[in-house]
Amino acid sequence: xxTEVPYASxxxxxxxxxxxxxLDQTLLPLQExxxxxxxxxxxxxxxxxxxxxxxPAIGITAAYGVVVALQDSxxxxxxxxxxxxxxxxxxxxxxxxxxxAVNLFWALDRMRRTVSGxxxxxxxxxLGNLLLRQARLIHxxxxxxxxxxxxxxxxxxxxxxxxxxxxxTGGLATSEYGTALAAIxxxxxxxxxxxxxxxxxxxxxxxxxxxxxxxxRYGVPSTLICDSMAAQVMREGKIQAVIVGxxxxxxxxxxANKIGTYGVAIAAHHHRIPFxxxxxxxxxxxxxxxxxxxxxxxxxxxxxxxxxxxxxxxxGISVYNPAFDVTxxxxxxxxxxxxxxIHPLEEGRIRRMVVAExx
Numbered sequence: 001x002x003t004e005v006p007y008a009s010x011x012x013x014x015x016x017x018x019x020x021x022x023l024d025q026t027l028l029p030l031q032e033x034x035x036x037x038x039x040x041x042x043x044x045x046x047x048x049x050x051x052x053x054x055x056p057a058i059g060i061t062a063a064y065g066v067v068v069a070l071q072d073s074x075x076x077x078x079x080x081x082x083x084x085x086x087x088x089x090x091x092x093x094x095x096x097x098x099x100x101a102v103n104l105f106w107a108l109d110r111m112r113r114t115v116s117g118x119x120x121x122x123x124x125x126x127l128g129n130l131l132l133r134q135a136r137l138i139h140x141x142x143x144x145x146x147x148x149x150x151x152x153x154x155x156x157x158x159x160x161x162x163x164x165x166x167x168x169t170g171g172l173a174t175s176e177y178g179t180a181l182a183a184i185x186x187x188x189x190x191x192x193x194x195x196x197x198x199x200x201x202x203x204x205x206x207x208x209x210x211x212x213x214x215x216x217r218y219g220v221p222s223t224l225i226c227d228s229m230a231a232q233v234m235r236e237g238k239i240q241a242v243i244v245g246x247x248x249x250x251x252x253x254x255x256a257n258k259i260g261t262y263g264v265a266i267a268a269h270h271h272r273i274p275f276x277x278x279x280x281x282x283x284x285x286x287x288x289x290x291x292x293x294x295x296x297x298x299x300x301x302x303x304x305x306x307x308x309x310x311x312x313x314x315x316g317i318s319v320y321n322p323a324f325d326v327t328x329x330x331x332x333x334x335x336x337x338x339x340x341x342i343h344p345l346e347e348g349r350i351r352r353m354v355v356a357e358x359x
Contacts (some may be wrong), residue, residue, distance in 0.1 A: 006217050007032075009057045009172045012064050012136065016128035017071055020064045022052045025172055029213040037061075040069035040090045047097040047104075050204065054173020055247045055283055056142050059107035062094045063135035066111045069093075070131060073124040083124035087115050087131060099295040100256055100324050102248040102285045107138050142175035145280040146182050148338035153183020153243065153278050156336070159192045161240040164230060164268075166199045167258035168210040169245035169278065179278040180243040181214060183336065188220045196222040197233055201258060203303045203321070227260050231267040242268045243336075246279035253329030253345035254291030255279075259322055265331040274333040281337050284354045289347070291326035299323050 011021050024033045026049065035051060037043045043065035046052050052061045069090030073083040091108045098104060114134045121127045157163060163184060170181035177185060187194050196215055201207035208224055215222040225233060233239055242264060248256040255261075255277050268275040288294065301319030305311060313319075334343035335350075342353050 007171060008176065009052060009054070010060050010064070010139070010175065012067075012132075012139070016067060016074055016125065016132050020061070020068050022046055022061060023172070024051045025053055025210060026051050028172075028209050037065070037068060040065055040093060043068060044094055044097050047094070053206070054168065054245070055101035055103040056145075056174040056179070056280060057172070058098065058101050059103035059282070060135070060139050060142060060175055062097070062104050063107045063111055063138045065094050066090045066108070067128060067132045067135055070124065070128045074128050078124045080121055080123060080127060083127050084115050084119075087127065088112060098297055100247050100297045103280075103282050106282045110134055110138060139175050142280065143177075145282075145338035146171075146174050146177040146179065147186075149179050149278050149280065149336055150177055150182030150186035152338075152341050153180070153276070153336040154186035154190060154192070156243075156274070156276055156334070156341070157183060157187040157192060157194055157241055159194070161192075161194045162197060162238045163194055164197045164199070164233065164239045164242045164264065165211065166207065166227075166230075166242075166244050166261050166264050167201045168206040168214070170211065170214040172210050172214060173245065178214075179245045179280070179336075180276075181211065183243055183276075183278055184215075184220060185218050188218065194221070196220055197230075197239060198222055198224050199227045199230055199260065199264070200224060201260060202227055203307065206258065227263075230264050231271075234267055234271040234273055239268075239271075239273055241274050241276065243276040243278055246277050246283050246335075247324060248294050249277070249279060249284045249335065250291055250294065251284070251286040251289045251350055252347045253332055253335060253342075253350055254294070255327045255329070255332060255335075256291065256294045256296070256324045257327065259325050262325040262327045262331075265327040269331050275327075275331060276334055276336055277327075277332055278336040281339060281354045284350070286351055286354055291328060294324075294326055296325070297323040
């Protein structure tokens with residue numbers, strides 16, 4: 001496909017009374033359905049149900065969700081204090097949707113600061129304009145981040161490489177282009193002959209349903225494998241690099257990502273294959289050092305016992321379903337950000353990179 005961006009995970013049209021739409025990722029790859037999220041409850045549900053997913057895309061959606069929450073105040077010409085209260089309530093509510101992806105809290109903190117930093121706005125309309133401007137800024141910043149990450153990440157992928165990835169890190173998980181997949185797309189478009197092996201990523205098959213769909217749309221040579229095949233594919237010499245995304249990264253580089261990532265990192269370490277993480281600096285949480293401090297989302301057992309609606313396990317059994325795991329920094333070769341590549345992973349180096357903009 002020649003189009004730079006053949007699909008969009010999140011979009012806003014119009015002014016403060018405009019529409020927030022998402023591409024419902026629970027229906028891919030069989031259906032491409034755009035959902036309009038008309039109230040803050042539908043935004044919350046879309047994040048919880050994984051209709052929109054991927055740390056950057058969640059943050060962008062939540063930011064626009066605060067504007068959606070303010071629309072009734074704008075229509076009814078609510079007082080400025082009431083509108084500000086509604087916006088802050090929406091921030092608190094949306095923050096309960098998913099606990100692990102730090103971009104959600106980062107984006108909502110920016111929306112909160114927009115409210116608290118403008119106490120003298122004259123009306124709900126003016127506050128809405130400020131919040132929409134901030135949400136669009138978050139969205140635009142992510143677009144630029146994705147392309148910068150793609151350029152830096154592509155430099156790590158040589159012509160002829162087999163590249164393994166886990167879960168989904170493309171335009172579906174971000175504003176456009178992606179993080180780990182951005183590196184792959186950029187390498188591919190520069191003429192490098194790379195072949196991608198995508199883990200299916202159980203239990204919800206984001207790799208099979210979403211990553212393979214995106215790779216196909218961009219024309220990248222690729223092969224789908226079961227999660228349990230990754231180590232064998234490495235052993236056969238088909239993989240020269242692994243690149244994944246992240247939902248939260250600590251000050252020393254411990255990285256939370258989709259469940260199964262930790263096992264891939266151990267296998268890559270054993271086979272002496274470089275293991276790269278690609279993520280914007282907004283995914284770093286430098287308030288914590290150890291990965292043990294990252295909250296891990298526990299999801300419903302039905303995602304395992306009823307794969308896409310059909311029972312695949314006996315009734316009455318115990319199920320453990322963490323959505324994420326944590327890969328210790330010692331298994332990570334480098335972290336690719338929009339500001340450059342962090343290597344080796346040292347806390348001081350990470351902090352300098354992450355806080356570079358504000359220092």
